[in-house]
Amino acid sequence: MTAPQNPITRAIWDGTLPIKFSLDGTEAAELGAKISVEPYFIEAPRCSYFPLLTSQIRKYFVDMALNFIGDDAEIWYDVDGIPLKWHYPIGLLFDLHTGYRPDSNSPPPLPWPVTVHFKNFPLDKLIRAQAIDATQDFFMSMIKEADFLRNGSTKKVMNLSKNDQTQLWDGLWSSSSQKYRTENYDRFWSVNYRLVINDGQSPRHIPLRIYLPDNCPVDVFIGNPLTLGEVLHQILPDLFPSPLPTENAFAAPVIHGVIPQLNIPIIWASQNLCYPDNFLHIVVLLGT
Amino acid sequence: MSLQTADLTSTPHSSSTSLNTTLVEAPTPSQNPTLALEKYKKKDAAKVIVRFRAIGNAPILKQNLYKISASNKFQAVIQFLRKELNYKASEPLFLYINSAFSPAPDEIVANLVKMDI
Numbered sequence: 001m002t003a004p005q006n007p008i009t010r011a012i013w014d015g016t017l018p019i020k021f022s023l024d025g026t027e028a029a030e031l032g033a034k035i036s037v038e039p040y041f042i043e044a045p046r047c048s049y050f051p052l053l054t055s056q057i058r059k060y061f062v063d064m065a066l067n068f069i070g071d072d073a074e075i076w077y078d079v080d081g082i083p084l085k086w087h088y089p090i091g092l093l094f095d096l097h098t099g100y101r102p103d104s105n106s107p108p109p110l111p112w113p114v115t116v117h118f119k120n121f122p123l124d125k126l127i128r129a130q131a132i133d134a135t136q137d138f139f140m141s142m143i144k145e146a147d148f149l150r151n152g153s154t155k156k157v158m159n160l161s162k163n164d165q166t167q168l169w170d171g172l173w174s175s176s177s178q179k180y181r182t183e184n185y186d187r188f189w190s191v192n193y194r195l196v197i198n199d200g201q202s203p204r205h206i207p208l209r210i211y212l213p214d215n216c217p218v219d220v221f222i223g224n225p226l227t228l229g230e231v232l233h234q235i236l237p238d239l240f241p242s243p244l245p246t247e248n249a250f251a252a253p254v255i256h257g258v259i260p261q262l263n264i265p266i267i268w269a270s271q272n273l274c275y276p277d278n279f280l281h282i283v284v285l286l287g288t
Numbered sequence: 289m290s291l292q293t294a295d296l297t298s299t300p301h302s303s304s305t306s307l308n309t310t311l312v313e314a315p316t317p318s319q320n321p322t323l324a325l326e327k328y329k330k331k332d333a334a335k336v337i338v339r340f341r342a343i344g345n346a347p348i349l350k351q352n353l354y355k356i357s358a359s360n361k362f363q364a365v366i367q368f369l370r371k372e373l374n375y376k377a378s379e380p381l382f383l384y385i386n387s388a389f390s391p392a393p394d395e396i397v398a399n400l401v402k403m404d405i
Contacts, residue, residue: 087392127363128394137390144389148402154388205403214325238324251324286325 006189008272012256013185015046017094018111021057023066023076027119041111046091046256047276049085050077051135052173057116068118073129076117083125084114087138089275095254095283096211101127102259103252104287136169139277143168144276146207147195156195164191172276195278206270208280210235210253228253228269229262232284239284251273253276254283313324322394334358336401343387347373362391 022039041058054072062068077084079097088096100108121128124175129135140157147157157165171188174180208231229243235270239251245262251258255273274280296319304327335355349372356365366383375381384390 019401121324138392141392145403148386148388151361212325236324237326286322 006272009189010185012273013047013188014181015256016043017046017090018042019044019090020111020113021116022113023061024115024117025168027117028066031118032065037061037064037066039113044090046089047172048090049088049135049139050086050090050093051129052109061116061118068117070118073134074118074121076121076126078117079113080113083122085126086126087131089277089281091256091281092211092275092281095257098211099285100257101252101285101287102254102257108257136173138253139169139172141163142197142277142279146274148259149205149207150198150203152204160191160194167191168276176277185214192278196274203267203270206231206266206280207274207278208266208270208282211281211283212236213284226265226267227262228260228264231266232262236284239286251284251286254285255280271283334398336397338371338397346381349373356397358396358401360397361393362395362397362400363393365397366393 054075107139144154144157147154166189171184232240234245336358338354
């Protein structure tokens, strides 16, 4: 089955962020870098994950005379002192940590400055990956969770052939290379399409996560109202006093760096605007 | 604090001369969202019952049912179980909800409970 030609899911798949990776100054000295090392720039896919970039980042810094022989899992990233949760997609982390509102007059804070650490993994703040393919495990778990929410069971995902399940992950992680973006999009979406469209049946629940500023707890969505505005109004009535867009709204939802209209049907949003892990990750930002 | 917020937001909806009341009585947007955030940040004091079921060659627990605060992260459940089983951090342990999926350790237990319908 070929992937449907959907310009929106394609645009989301192709979305990238320029990121500037710098070494932590004191660590660099401790790990033997004699001169100050130039930062490393990557145009990272918004839908990808930081651990998938680690091997090329590591190679660059080690080539630049950094004496590091540890495991890739010891490498971690932070922005302004806050460690980045590596099991969150890169685009989500950017929207969440920069709090940048696309409707504001100022330009976006790009390239995004991220600090790379090779030591002192903060076990109290980040999950330590036990195995190299931990990212893949987390990713598949999210897909199963989304399936469970939509259908009340993970039968659909578990019934996918082994080849299909591998297509999902391979389509995503190998999409870091520009050359094969279209093939990888097709690989991923030819399988994901079946999960997301659901044979035309209405999902039981929408797999959705809402992220509030200042580290507020993340909210999972249950129930089935019709539009995005209604969902936000139901879960966060104090921030979204009405399901319709208002003049003096003091909060706005951001997904993939874009503020969606509140009147979009939530099922459509779930099928078209979701991240590869099948979830709608929505960051709520304050401000007019 | 949460009562005040409820009063302030309900006023604009009730009156037929809503335009006037909005201009006069609604709080400035910069005040309300911060109050709203504080309300959402407050930890849910409710407790949730967790039932463990051993599968495969996982050891069977003497006691299966436990109560935990709903505002805890799933990580707390994992660490608690490891302690009960005397498992070291290096020994593999997998937890599944309803035999279906394995949640991320930083998911809130309250949210996971909501999914179990």
